[in-house]
Amino acid sequence: MAETEPQIAAARRMFAAIPQVAALGIVIDEMAPGKARMTMPYDARLVGDPVTGVIHGGAVSTLLDTCSGAAVACHPQAAGPTATIDLRINYIRPADPGQAITARAECYHVTRSFAFIRATAHDDDTSLPVAEAVGTFTFEAGPRVAT
Amino acid sequence: MTRKPPEPVQVVKQRRDGALRALVDGIPYIRFLGMEVERRGDELTALLRYADHLIGDPRLPALHGGVTAAFLEVTAIIELGWTMIWEDLEAKRLDPSSLSLQHMPRLPRTIDLSVDYLRPGLPRDAYARARVIRSGRRYASVFVECWQDNRARPFAQATGHFTMPTEGHRGPQ
Incomplete structure (x- = not known):
């Protein structure tokens, strides 16, 4: 566990330095082996429907x-930098206007060069x-891949 | 003899560009991305003007994958919304001057989006075009792709499903 700490610290620095992450005001809440949690505050600039004030799916x-x-x-068994090959998103319901959105992601399997993830995004209502x-x-x- | 003279070009352009502006201009997130939509006849091309804040990997540097997904999704929604109003617009059943922020054509909502990242997005302008593959009463399926220097080498593509709005326009209620 301890040996992953430098890797996680490096990943945290790398993700905090991403310009688009800063532009969206995304805060890194937690990073752990194969897991991450981040929060994006509500921001009027990200609204996709000016009548309802719902955040655009693109920001999510x-x-x-x-x-x-x-x-x-x-x-x-991985290390940054990463690149997305494929991402499939289901928009289950509109986020409540005014509420921050929190994402939780899990990297549940890696092969030599590919990683598989699943993730969810919630507002204050955590039931759906x-x-x-x-x-x-x-x-x-990463270094631990070498055998 | 009784054939009506064609409409003056300015009248046609004003009507179509007015309707397109009503679809695009009211959405804050489109401004946040720095997106514009250009029109040639009924064909739309979305333009993502490069800005430093769009970067997701400063080392390459490359556009953020989320920005690319958002660019594709917005392009697909605008294309679908545009396709929905085009007939009414050209038949003059829809008056673009009546469209405003509070009274805009109701846009479709995204159900799901599947993005295929083909190569890194370079730090320069990007373009996207969408094609409505299937459009029914309840939902539509849209394909969209984006490119930079070379139209034949897209850097990402996506397929999405969208719910169709139940009524044609949304009133102020």
């Missing part, structure tokens, strides 16, 4: 993609996600 996609990439970068995602990523092999 970016949050899910970022959080998923971070989960890959924190996996003990706003959106969910499954995806495939590539990564640069």
